Amino acid sequence: MTTATQPVSQTLTAQQRRALLRPISPPSLGTAIGIVAFVAVVAWAATGTDLSVQRLVKGIPNIIRFIIDLWPPERDYWTKMYPAIRTTLQMAVMGTFLSVILAFPIGLLAAKNTAPHAAIYQVTRFFLNVVRAVPSLVWAIVIVAAIGFGPFAGVLALGVGGLGTLGKLYAEAIEAISPRPVEALCATGSPSLSVFSFAVLPQALPLLVSYTLLDFEANIRVATILGIVGAGGIGFELQASFSLFRFHQVLTIILEIIIMVTIIDRLSAFVRSRIT
DSSP states (O other): OOOOOOOOHHHOOOHHHHHHSSSOOOOOOHHHHHHHHHHHHHHHHHHHTTHHHHHHHHHHHHHHHHHHOOSSOOOTTTTGGHHHHHHHHHHHHHHHHHHHHHHHHHHTSSSSTTTTSHHHHHHHHHHHHHHHHHHHHHHHHOOOOOOOSSSSHHHHHHHHHHHHHHHHHHHHHHHHHHHHHHHHHHTOOOOOHHHHIIIIIHHHHHHHHHHHHHHHHHHHHHHHHHGGOOOOOOHHHHHHHHHHHHHHHHHHHHHHHHHHHHHHHHHHHHHHHHHH
């Protein structure tokens, strides 16, 4: 049995048709001010950064020439990079693990609904802002200068650098939970540990795991950069090949980095899709 469907024009009310046919109304005063402010900020930023289309156009041939000089990749160099790739992955894993260990308790103190006192909440938030303001690359430079070259310095830099980001994300995830299960358990006289284990953690866990995986993806990329300043891994090999003008090796390393990052990204996306 089929039913006749009316044309879309007949299903619309008169008010809806007038709304569709109404010309674009001029923006309100607040919207106009916002647009002008946005344009002014963009113009200010462009002026301060010496934005020049002419320089970009002149530089395009040099970029193309450099890409041509990279080709082809050095085939015999592929397997030689496996130890460096392994070190980079190990740095990312241990750096993420260290970030989680440090960020989880601090995230509890930085969340309004789990912080024991408002003063502790404010101090912890300020501490996370301070840590997050310093890039992982700067932490790596400081740590390499303190303890020497090697992947251990990269692990510490990733761990400390990720503390600020993960701590804030963990706090946001904990603050976003529904208060009703917490209130229900508190009303029954359950101890704080039980309230946290059965009301807070189960709600926040999917977001916590998702944020951790995103941080791990970022650490794969950052670990490559940290190697350039002496933290080991494939970034160190990339810097060495650049310094020796071995551009075919540079292309090989870049391709291996792309493959590694793509695989990690797809695996992480799969895991996140299963838990959220």
